Amino acid sequence: MPSITRLTPADHRRVPWKNGGGVTTELAVEPMPDGRFLWRVSIADVVEPGPFSAFPGYDRLIAVVEGDGMRLSVDGAPPVERRRLDPAFAFPGEAPVWCEPTAGPIRDVNLMLDRASATGALTPLTAPAGLRADGHRAIGEVVLVHALAGTLTVTADGGEVLSVPAGHSLLLRDAAVLVEVPAAAEGVCAEVRLR
Known part of the structure; x- marks a missing residue:
């Protein structure tokens, strides 16, 4: 049976980044009994170059929604550039990632998925x-x-x-x-x- 829930800005939750480098706004998250989450959709502001937090066992998809764009270096590979509203970029949550905004601060949307349970x-x-x-x-x-x-x-x-x-x-x-x-x-x- 389908269900529909409306979420307003009052339902959002501000959560510090695991690496202490900033704050993300959780739009929605589905917790699991073991303390992990099955999936999470969040919005983050990136104001300066820096590393992403590690999320072992998760697949991540990210898209720039405000600002010019960003360059992502994933696990030592050559940087990948993403512009505002480009298709989402996918990468493993445990990979070391360095992010660099291309021209000033950006805002991105993240979808994280527990790899064993969801795509x-x-x-x-x-x-x-x-x-x-x-x-x-x-x-x-x-x-x-x-x-x-x-x-x-x-x-x-x-x-x-x-x-x-x-x-x-x-x-x-x-x-x-x-x-x-x-x-x-x-x-x-x-x-x-x-x-």
Whole structure:
């Protein structure tokens, strides 16, 4: 049976980075009995170059949503550059990562998944200038839609139509959804599929 939970900025939780280098804002997290989490969606502000915290046993997906972009050096490999609203970049949580904003501070969205239990996707949502984007179809045991700017429209598989204003999220379980992105609106969609 599908379930839908609205999350407002009051539901967000500010959490220090494990390495002490900053603070992340948890949009939603699913804890497990052993103290770990099954998945987590969060937003972090990166103001200067530095290392990422290590999350052994997790897969991470990251996308820049504010600012110019960043360069990531993962496990000694040549740097990979990601610009604002580029497709998400995936890497193992235990890998040493050095992050460098390309032109001033950035904000990024992270989806972390317990590798043994879940897979998923993180999709930035944006419309071309002055146009409505084609709808993004999402399916998974968990789908989180977060609006960054403007108002997104989410249609659940039962036909229910819901609005998601900037700064708010919808957490849907066991539901297929269509996310529509009006002109000037932006958001992200995280999909979690259990193994």
